[in-house]
Amino acid sequence: MIFGECKLFRDVVYAKSLSRAAQLNGISQSAATQQIQDLEKRLGTELFDRSTRPLGLTPAGKLYADLCRDVLRRAEDFTAALEEIRDTSESTIRIASIYSIGLSEMGRLREEFGQVLPAAAIHVELLRPDRVYDAVLTDQADLGFISYPEHRRELTVIPWREERMTVAAYPTHPFASRGMVQPADLDGQAFIAFDEEVIIRRELDRFFRDSGVEISISMQLDNIQSIKEAVALGSGISILPERTMQAEVEQKRLVSIPLNAPELRRPVAIIHRKKKKLTRAVREFLNFVTG
Amino acid sequence: MIFGECKLFRDVVYAKSLSRAAQLNGISQSAATQQIQDLEKRLGTELFDRSTRPLGLTPAGKLYADLCRDVLRRAEDFTAALEEIRDTSESTIRIASIYSIGLSEMGRLREEFGQVLPAAAIHVELLRPDRVYDAVLTDQADLGFISYPEHRRELTVIPWREERMTVAAYPTHPFASRGMVQPADLDGQAFIAFDEEVIIRRELDRFFRDSGVEISISMQLDNIQSIKEAVALGSGISILPERTMQAEVEQKRLVSIPLNAPELRRPVAIIHRKKKKLTRAVREFLNFVTG
DNA sequence: CAACAATATCAGAAATACTTATGCTATTCT
DNA sequence: AGAATAGCATAAGTATTTCTGATATTGTTG
Numbered sequence: 001m002i003f004g005e006c007k008l009f010r011d012v013v014y015a016k017s018l019s020r021a022a023q024l025n026g027i028s029q030s031a032a033t034q035q036i037q038d039l040e041k042r043l044g045t046e047l048f049d050r051s052t053r054p055l056g057l058t059p060a061g062k063l064y065a066d067l068c069r070d071v072l073r074r075a076e077d078f079t080a081a082l083e084e085i086r087d088t089s090e091s092t093i094r095i096a097s098i099y100s101i102g103l104s105e106m107g108r109l110r111e112e113f114g115q116v117l118p119a120a121a122i123h124v125e126l127l128r129p130d131r132v133y134d135a136v137l138t139d140q141a142d143l144g145f146i147s148y149p150e151h152r153r154e155l156t157v158i159p160w161r162e163e164r165m166t167v168a169a170y171p172t173h174p175f176a177s178r179g180m181v182q183p184a185d186l187d188g189q190a191f192i193a194f195d196e197e198v199i200i201r202r203e204l205d206r207f208f209r210d211s212g213v214e215i216s217i218s219m220q221l222d223n224i225q226s227i228k229e230a231v232a233l234g235s236g237i238s239i240l241p242e243r244t245m246q247a248e249v250e251q252k253r254l255v256s257i258p259l260n261a262p263e264l265r266r267p268v269a270i271i272h273r274k275k276k277k278l279t280r281a282v283r284e285f286l287n288f289v290t291g
Numbered sequence: 292m293i294f295g296e297c298k299l300f301r302d303v304v305y306a307k308s309l310s311r312a313a314q315l316n317g318i319s320q321s322a323a324t325q326q327i328q329d330l331e332k333r334l335g336t337e338l339f340d341r342s343t344r345p346l347g348l349t350p351a352g353k354l355y356a357d358l359c360r361d362v363l364r365r366a367e368d369f370t371a372a373l374e375e376i377r378d379t380s381e382s383t384i385r386i387a388s389i390y391s392i393g394l395s396e397m398g399r400l401r402e403e404f405g406q407v408l409p410a411a412a413i414h415v416e417l418l419r420p421d422r423v424y425d426a427v428l429t430d431q432a433d434l435g436f437i438s439y440p441e442h443r444r445e446l447t448v449i450p451w452r453e454e455r456m457t458v459a460a461y462p463t464h465p466f467a468s469r470g471m472v473q474p475a476d477l478d479g480q481a482f483i484a485f486d487e488e489v490i491i492r493r494e495l496d497r498f499f500r501d502s503g504v505e506i507s508i509s510m511q512l513d514n515i516q517s518i519k520e521a522v523a524l525g526s527g528i529s530i531l532p533e534r535t536m537q538a539e540v541e542q543k544r545l546v547s548i549p550l551n552a553p554e555l556r557r558p559v560a561i562i563h564r565k566k567k568k569l570t571r572a573v574r575e576f577l578n579f580v581t582g
Numbered sequence: 583c584a585a586c587a588a589t590a591t592c593a594g595a596a597a598t599a600c601t602t603a604t605g606c607t608a609t610t611c612t
Numbered sequence: 613a614g615a616a617t618a619g620c621a622t623a624a625g626t627a628t629t630t631c632t633g634a635t636a637t638t639g640t641t642g
Contacts (some may be wrong), residue, residue, distance in 0.1 A: 002333065031600050033620060038599090042293065045377060049430070051566030053608055053619070059376050067369040071362050078358040080634060085350050086336065139340070154639095275342030275639085310588060322631050324589060344588065346640055384631090445608095566608090 003075050005242045006068040008035055013065045016054035070178055092121040093285050096141035100224040100244045101268055102126040111289055120281045136271055142282045148199040149269035156274045162265040163241035167257040170234045176255045182210035183261055190236035191215040195222040207264050293367050297359040299326055304356045307345035383412040384576050387432035391515040391535045393417040404579055411572045427562055433573045439490040440560035447565045453556040454532035458548040462523045467546045474502035474552055481527035482506040486513040498555050532557045
């Protein structure tokens with residue numbers, strides 16, 4: 001019981017009787033008497049006027065009764081608010097994701113998981129990679145979806161999938177009719193690349209170097225969405241995770257041509273705080289996604 | 292300590308540390324830990340995020356911290372208000388008095404008692420007799436000053452003095468030059484009497500009957516003040532407690548002539564609730580007045 | 583990974599709160 | 613007024629809670 005002492009006092013005032021208040025609180029009359037006496041001793045003032053029956057309040061007792069009323073009312077608000085956040089935080093799954101994964105996967109996941117656990121509310125926030133780590137570390141998100149996962153001490157990293165990388169080209173590009181592109185074919189092609197600081201760029205640079213291919217970079221952008229746009233507008237070709245192109249391929253704004261480079265894969269992982277106790281909903285979701 | 296649990300929690304939040312909060316509250320770190328854990332168990336929610344240091348609040352913990360802040364603030368107001376009423380109620384003496392005594396005695400008593408206990412504030416309320424009893428019984432007054440005291444179960448009656456009754460006359464009345472009036476002298480005089488329901492009236496009626504005196508009532512009033520006024524204006528004579536005429540006699544608006552009737556005295560008493568614990572100031576005052 | 587600082591846990595001791603039985607007191611009824 | 617009644621106070625013993633000190637565990641830092 002929270003603020004039980006206040007409740008007892010309020011009940012005594014209301015019932016004008018220690019014995020009835022004791023009943024209301026499931027204790028003996030003697031216990032109620034002792035509690036009130038102890039309270040009076042602590043405050044150094046009589047709270048009830050014992051010389052009359054039914055029990056009346058002294059001026060100090062009136063003040064304390066007001067205090068109890070206010071405290072109990074405030075406590076009720078608290079309890080209600082607590083119930084509320086319990087309900088919502090128990091059933092909402094807060095996900096932070098990098099743009100590419102969020103855009104290509106989250107719609108599907110949300111829909112499919114809705115069948116499994118309809119009570120859950122999935123909240124997705126799309127962020128730049130480092131903000132995804134932050135969100136998870138500061139408990140603003142339960143789970144984070146990232147590519148090329150960095151391992152950190154406070155994080156649990158769950159490898160999720162390795163996405164195949166394919167060549168992205170505009171429909172009229174010569175590659176568009178090919179069934180498969182060889183690394184060597186890329187030599188000299190106008191290429192739309194990621195900014196240098198993006199990990200995927202470094203992976204591709206290494207791939208080109210290893211394959212002895214020299215590409216000509218026609219544009220540098222920092223996100224997949226913009227690269228797809230540039231490719232569709234014919235500014236060059238690129239190499240992107242196949243699944244992130246799905247929508248544009250269906251709309252025939254892009255074509256995705258397999259690249260003969262099995263080692264070129266983008267690892268996608270789910271992260272969460274190592275120490276955090278996951279709610280049932282989050283565990284179910286993780287289980288559903290990875291299982 | 293009042294709301295000690297809230298205080299501890301607030302301190303933990305403030306110090307972001309159980310051990311420092313424990314120090315602040317003069318208990319061991321272990322005790323603090325256990326208290327918070329017990330609180331969490333009662334609420335059914337974690338309040339602190341233990342997976343990080345310094346300790347951080349969970350959303351529920353934030354709610355509870357707000358509750359504690361509000362409760363403690365409210366409790367401070369209460370404590371201040373309590374201190375205030377304690378100070379005043381400890382040092383103020385609430386007196387209910389009938390008009391005649393209040394007017395003739397209270398000024399003097401207040402002044403003299405001011406020398407004895409300067410800290411005390413004397414509050415006098417002048418009321419009709421039955422309201423004086425009410426005021427004392429309902430604890431609106433600590434002491435009551437009344438004449439012809441009625442004894443009641445819940446009251447302690449302290450006889451204070453027996454006031455001599457003298458003849459009140461206007462300065463030009465034949466009695467004015469007398470040194471003493473005999474009961475028989477009153478026969479046939481125009482007399483200003485109390486209303487029938489006033490006790491003093493019944494006492495005087497008995498006196499007249501016992502003395503075989505027949506007076507002629509020229510006016511009936513229900514209070515001494517009005518009677519003095521009427522006598523001063525020459526509407527007749529009256530018999531009044533000597534002390535209540537003091538001011539008018541000094542102003543030479545009335546004369547007070549001794550009456551040879553030693554049995555005719557008005558008893559004045561102080562009453563208070565039998566069960567009520569009198570404050571020190573009130574006890575001092577009683578002691579001063581009666582001692 | 584070692585070292586440090588803080589929290590968690592455990593067991594026993596101290597303090598507090600509760601219960602039953604009984605004494606007291608205010609009120610009511612006659 | 614006095615006996616009966618209902619309700620509060622008190623006492624003593626028991627149960628429960630809370631605290632402490634020692635120790636284990638955990639999070640952080642270099």
